Amino acid sequence: MITLKEALIKSPQELAEIRQELRRKAESGGLNAVIAFDEAGEGVPILLKDNIQVKGWNVTCASKILQGYVAPYDATVVENLRAAGMAPFGRANMDEFAMGSTTESSVYGPTLNPHDTSRVPGGSSGGSAAAVAAGEAIAALGSDTGGSIRQPAAYCGVVGFKPTYGRVSRYGLGAYASSLDQIGPITQNVEDAAILYDAIKGHDPRDSTSAEFEKEPIYGQIDPDRKLTIAVIDNYVAEASPAVQRAHEEALKALEAEGHTIVHKELSNTKYDIATYYIVATAEAATNLARYDGVRYGRRCDDPKNLEDLYFRTRSEGFGEEVKRRILLGNFVLSSGYYDAYYLKAQKVRHLIRDEFNKIFAEADLILSPVAPSVAPKLGALADPLEMYKSDMYTIAVNLVGLPGLSLPVMKDSETGMPVGLQLLAKAFDEKTLFDGAASLE
Ligand code: GLN
Numbered sequence: 001m002i003t004l005k006e007a008l009i010k011s012p013q014e015l016a017e018i019r020q021e022l023r024r025k026a027e028s029g030g031l032n033a034v035i036a037f038d039e040a041g042e043g044v045p046i047l048l049k050d051n052i053q054v055k056g057w058n059v060t061c062a063s064k065i066l067q068g069y070v071a072p073y074d075a076t077v078v079e080n081l082r083a084a085g086m087a088p089f090g091r092a093n094m095d096e097f098a099m100g101s102t103t104e105s106s107v108y109g110p111t112l113n114p115h116d117t118s119r120v121p122g123g124s125s126g127g128s129a130a131a132v133a134a135g136e137a138i139a140a141l142g143s144d145t146g147g148s149i150r151q152p153a154a155y156c157g158v159v160g161f162k163p164t165y166g167r168v169s170r171y172g173l174g175a176y177a178s179s180l181d182q183i184g185p186i187t188q189n190v191e192d193a194a195i196l197y198d199a200i201k202g203h204d205p206r207d208s209t210s211a212e213f214e215k216e217p218i219y220g221q222i223d224p225d226r227k228l229t230i231a232v233i234d235n236y237v238a239e240a241s242p243a244v245q246r247a248h249e250e251a252l253k254a255l256e257a258e259g260h261t262i263v264h265k266e267l268s269n270t271k272y273d274i275a276t277y278y279i280v281a282t283a284e285a286a287t288n289l290a291r292y293d294g295v296r297y298g299r300r301c302d303d304p305k306n307l308e309d310l311y312f313r314t315r316s317e318g319f320g321e322e323v324k325r326r327i328l329l330g331n332f333v334l335s336s337g338y339y340d341a342y343y344l345k346a347q348k349v350r351h352l353i354r355d356e357f358n359k360i361f362a363e364a365d366l367i368l369s370p371v372a373p374s375v376a377p378k379l380g381a382l383a384d385p386l387e388m389y390k391s392d393m394y395t396i397a398v399n400l401v402g403l404p405g406l407s408l409p410v411m412k413d414s415e416t417g418m419p420v421g422l423q424l425l426a427k428a429f430d431e432k433t434l435f436d437g438a439a440s441l442e
Helices: 012-028 076-083 126-133 150-156 190-200 242-257 269-291 307-318 321-334 340-361 385-390 396-401 431-441
Strands: 034-037 044-049 086-092 140-143 159-162 183-187 229-233 261-265 366-370 405-412 419-426
Touching (some): 012 034, 012 044, 012 086, 034 126, 044 126, 076 086, 086 126, 126 140, 126 183, 150 159, 150 405, 150 419, 159 190, 183 190, 190 405, 190 431, 229 242, 242 261, 242 366, 242 405, 242 419, 242 431, 269 321, 269 340, 269 385, 321 340, 340 366, 340 396, 405 431
Parallel strands (some): 044 086, 229 261, 229 366
Antiparallel strands (some): 034 086, 140 183, 159 183, 405 419
16 A cells, blocks of 8 residues: 555656545445545545535534535645645544544444454544555544544554644534544554644644644654653553553563663553543533534424424434433533532543643653553444443543644554554654654554
8 A cells, every 4th residue: 555655756647546546445345434535636635534624525523413514614634735735535434523432423334444344443533544554545634532543543553643732723623522622644654644744733823722833844853763761651551451461561672672761650540531531521512512503504304393493303313322412411511500510620630630641741751551441342342331431541631631642553462363552642742752752663
């Protein structure tokens, strides 16, 4: 499969052929990873998660409620892609509104893992990761609110990178939880992740949380020989499956052999990660999804009797079960009488989680951690929502704190044959160090 780096020096004619070939592969691949294709794109084709707006496309966040919605403008990341010689290739399957860890909650049906089609590709950016892993896309964009780039990348054996919150504009991203959402690349290797990240990042006045930083490139500057101090969170690793623990041990050995210094640390607030995340994320989701009222966007119920009936039936028919659960949860934690006990408390705990990470980063350049507790689960195995939420235990703190994290494949599990990925985490805005470490581990 041609890499992004190689594709960027191809002629328009060659790229048109590559685009056709990828489309044929995706249509016959049987994974349900790519749900729609663009005919006319000029440039290196990049697959986009179905929550990133492309002018004139039917962008749906894999939800029934957005069927028929046509995006009136390009997301900033799409403008940036075009300026860098790339162009949208098609829409990748995802969990409805990016709520999920398996890509099973999509209105288009589940995506399958290319390494074993009885298993999920992870989620919510499961279509993006499966397509890159299966050679149906050169590279893809996903979004990561609580692991949705890093976890499917780990389950599919590809590289997934969640930038520091504020590095990549959220303008034109279908909002899930605005203080956590971040767009990022899913690629075949670390170098391609740097190329794609360089292309999409940068300050954007249309996103009020966009960071005002220089746009210095990472690609071309990566130093795999740099010696770093890498922290390992022992109490984190102990809770992972044997396959993930083995991968972690191997990676540690490899990093030590490369001359990095390993330090052992603990995080005591990790037991609050899941509760804190599912309060903050659902509160923000309930607020963001209030806009889908059948009046302004997408699908409207048939023959509404009055305004209340229009709201009620449009939303009842349009949202799937998991999305409804989260809207209910979010409105509950925000309601008067519960706001202080849940939402406000969660915001305070969020600060404690951040302080603990900052303490580690005062002594270490990077943290090495599992991405998920196991290899990709079987389809249907995480049908219990609480079990699914628990499987996010390694990814969500990063979003609560806003840190950059990069997940990369390190091993194949001998028992299942499935890829195992690990993630490296860095200080906020220290993507350069993150890529140096990732290149050394790759
Ligand atoms: N699995 C997490 C959730 O369901 C994260 C999803 C994401 O990062 N978009 O909220």
